[in-house]
Amino acid sequence: MSMDFLRPGSLAEALAMKAANPDAVPIAGGTDVMVELNFDKRRPPALLDLGGVAELAGWRTENGHVRLGAAVPYARIVGELGDVLPGLAMAARTVGSPQIRNRGGVGGNLGSASPAGDAHPPLLATGATVEVASSAGTRTVPIDEFFLGPKRSALAGDELITAVLVPVAAGPQQFAKVGTRNAMVIAVCSFGLALDTTRRTVGTGIGSAGPVPLRAAAAEDFAAEVLPWDDPAALTDETAREFGELVAAAARPIDDVRGSAAYRRHALAVLARRTLRWAWQDVSGR
Amino acid sequence: MRVTIEINGERRTADDVWPGESLLYVLRERLGLPGAKNACEQGECGSCTVYLDDTPVCACLVAAGQAHDRSVRTVEGLGGEDGLDPVQEAFVATGAVQCGFCTPGLVVAAHELVHRDPHASDAEIREALAGNLCRCTGYEKILDAVRLAASKVAGERA
Numbered sequence: 277m278s279m280d281f282l283r284p285g286s287l288a289e290a291l292a293m294k295a296a297n298p299d300a301v302p303i304a305g306g307t308d309v310m311v312e313l314n315f316d317k318r319r320p321p322a323l324l325d326l327g328g329v330a331e332l333a334g335w336r337t338e339n340g341h342v343r344l345g346a347a348v349p350y351a352r353i354v355g356e357l358g359d360v361l362p363g364l365a366m367a368a369r370t371v372g373s374p375q376i377r378n379r380g381g382v383g384g385n386l387g388s389a390s391p392a393g394d395a396h397p398p399l400l401a402t403g404a405t406v407e408v409a410s411s412a413g414t415r416t417v418p419i420d421e422f423f424l425g426p427k428r429s430a431l432a433g434d435e436l437i438t439a440v441l442v443p444v445a446a447g448p449q450q451f452a453k454v455g456t457r458n459a460m461v462i463a464v465c466s467f468g469l470a471l472d473t474t475r476r477t478v479g480t481g482i483g484s485a486g487p488v489p490l491r492a493a494a495a496e497d498f499a500a501e502v503l504p505w506d507d508p509a510a511l512t513d514e515t516a517r518e519f520g521e522l523v524a525a526a527a528r529p530i531d532d533v534r535g536s537a538a539y540r541r542h543a544l545a546v547l548a549r550r551t552l553r554w555a556w557q558d559v560s561g562r
Numbered sequence: 563m564r565v566t567i568e569i570n571g572e573r574r575t576a577d578d579v580w581p582g583e584s585l586l587y588v589l590r591e592r593l594g595l596p597g598a599k600n601a602c603e604q605g606e607c608g609s610c611t612v613y614l615d616d617t618p619v620c621a622c623l624v625a626a627g628q629a630h631d632r633s634v635r636t637v638e639g640l641g642g643e644d645g646l647d648p649v650q651e652a653f654v655a656t657g658a659v660q661c662g663f664c665t666p667g668l669v670v671a672a673h674e675l676v677h678r679d680p681h682a683s684d685a686e687i688r689e690a691l692a693g694n695l696c697r698c699t700g701y702e703k704i705l706d707a708v709r710l711a712a713s714k715v716a717g718e719r720a
Contacts, residue, residue: 281563281581281627303625307605310623313582314603323581327628373693374671375620376605459692460606 280322287331287409290436293324295411298433300324304332304347305379307372308388324436332383332438340444343407346383346437353382361442363398363449363468370394370451373459383437386422389429389488396423396489397468398451399440400481406430407439414438423488447471448558450551453483454535454543464535467523467547471555476505480548485527485540492526492548495519499552508560511553519552520545567629569593570639576626585629586610586621589636597637597666608694611667612636618674620693637666640673649673649711658707660698668694672708680716687712 282300284290294300300322303309312318326332332347335357342361344353350368354377358365364382371377371394385393386406399419406417408431419440422430431437449470455461466483478499482490499519503511529540565588566575576592584603589595589612599609603622610621613635621634640647646654649672659665668691675682675690682690687708696704 279581281625283627283630303628306623306625306628307620310584310625311604313625314584314622319582323625323627325625325628372605373608374690375608375611375618375693376623378617379619379623459689 279320282322282324283328284324284326285328287329287436287438288411290324290326290329291409291411291434294436295434297322297324302326302387302436304384305349305376305381307376307380308384326383326436337444341405341441342444344382344440344442346386346439347381349379349381350377360444361398361402361449362445363401363451363470364395364442366449366451367394367398367453367466367468370453370458370461376460382440386429386437386440387431389423389427391423391426391486391488392463392466392484393489394453394463394466394483397466397481397483398449398470399442399468400489400491401449401468401470401479402443402445403479404443405441406437407441408432408435409438410434410436416441420491426487445470446475447473448555450555452547452551454547462534465527465529465540465544465547467544467551469548469551469555471559473505473559476500476503478503480523480526482523482527482544484534485529485544487528490526490528492523495522495526495548498522503556504560508556510560510562511556516549516553520547520549523548563627565626565630567631568633569595570635579626581625581627583626584622585612585614585624585626585634588626588629589621589634595636595638598670599663599666601663605693606695607664607667608671608691609664609667611670611694613670613674618671635670637669640669647673648714649676649707652707652711652714653704656703656706656710658699658703660696664694664696664698668696668704672704672711676708676712676715680712680719682708682712684709 301320304326332345353368385395453466454464463484468481470479480492524541524545529537605620
């Protein structure tokens with residue numbers, strides 16, 4: 277079957293091509309798209325190669341957030357953004373292998389919208405915003421409105437993901453992921469945590485334990501309420517346990533080849549209380 | 563479509579490339595470079611690792627058109643007329659090759675590591691090779707090979 281290979285040299289050109297070819301599949305790092313092509317899972321009428329679109333390839337800090345271009349590879353997030361976006365950098369560090377991290381980036385992770393995407397929990401925990409564009413203009417979508425179902429997102433056919441806007445960390449952040457080894461793991465479940473010690477809020481993100489990546493709102497409210505922000509004492513076992521249980525309760529896992537729903541809930545409670553303990557140690561010093 | 567790539571320092575052209583075709587397919591089936599191996603076709607095994615503009619990637623996950631007008635270095639381009647690259651020599655010297663299928667990808671991944679950081683720790687070596695699977699050796703002799711190659715590179719720089 278014939279297929280076009282579209283090679284835009286700028287974002288404006290890419291958006292014009294996407295408008296004219298709404299079924300064209302955008303390809304940047306290729307780490308998801310090429311697997312589908314290699315295995316005959318997908319035969320789009322066109323590939324839209326974003327490799328030549330400079331606007332997607334960089335990041336900058338503006339107005340208290342990092343504007344992270346959709347095609348910035350994970351290797352650069354690990355190497356360059358560990359200080360300002362520690363949660364996302366930790367998650368990026370767990371993606372695939374060095375070869376995968378040299379190619380794949382957050383734009384593709386969002387575009388694929390897998391419930392197991394490693395970038396999603398830290399983006400949820402930090403309250404990030406997805407910037408999408410079409411030839412008609414640019415709009416932003418709050419991260420917790422972006423995911424609509426397994427591999428379904430709020431992205432329209434004529435739109436491309438251009439960037440994700442991630443607030444600069446205002447406190448400790450953590451990420452933890454369960455899998456069978458350290459490399460090349462699709463998460464059995466994962467958890468992202470972001471403390472904001474200025475606003476005294478707690479952000480959460482649950483991965484691979486629901487039809488979409490999820491926040492645990494009740495756990496966030498509970499922790500923000502009970503953490504001893506004024507006089508940061510050590511975290512109590514009760515607080516850690518209750519936080520873990522509330523996170524597990526927010527998950528909507530299923531049984532599948534990677535793990536059972538019951539295991540995922542159990543593991544999420546463990547990850548949540550562990551990451552809260554690590555993060556709070558950075559606040560309290562103990 | 564036509565794809566032109568600088569491969570191992572030489573400008574090469576492939577015609578009639580299907581737009582969904584991988585760089586790996588073009589290297590092996592159209593340009594006669596079978597060093598990078600075709601195994602999992604999903605980025606799991608690393609046996610197709612090549613440099614794309616000096617960065618190690620899985621050639622199976624790069625659309626051939628994405629490599630157009632860029633530079634690729636395969637395992638065939640590591641050694642010269644005079645013989646093997648020190649990383650290849652180290653794999654031979656330590657017995658790090660059994661069936662050999664994973665070797666080209668591991669050699670490229672190890673080559674990148676020892677030139678980036680010839681003083682890499684064992685943990686860093688394991689991390690750098692985490693995307694390359696070997697089902698024969700148990701990895702111990704591969705680690706020996708990388709340590710040996712790294713010490714050669716470090717010695718050359720000293």
